[in-house]
Amino acid sequence: MTDVNEQQRRYREFLDLLPLTLALAGLPPSERGKYYTEEQMELRASTIQHAYKVARQLAKECIQR
Numbered sequence: 478m479t480d481v482n483e484q485q486r487r488y489r490e491f492l493d494l495l496p497l498t499l500a501l502a503g504l505p506p507s508e509r510g511k512y513y514t515e516e517q518m519e520l521r522a523s524t525i526q527h528a529y530k531v532a533r534q535l536a537k538e539c540i541q542r
Contacts, residue, residue, distance in 0.1 A: 494532045502528035 502524050507513060513521065 497532040498529045
């Protein structure tokens with residue numbers, strides 16, 4: 478598989494898992510007109526990264542059964 482195909486496959490996987498990832502992360506949306514600080518954005522990004530790992534593992538486990 479070429480690097481481009483692999484990158485596209487991973488991107489598609491990410492998009493497919495995004496709704497589950499965000500649900501697992503449980504982060505509230507920002508208030509209208511209120512913006513997050515850089516530190517808050519980094520914390521939220523970290524939470525999403527951890528939730529993505531869980532979502533990906535959950536999907537693998539469900540597929541293998």
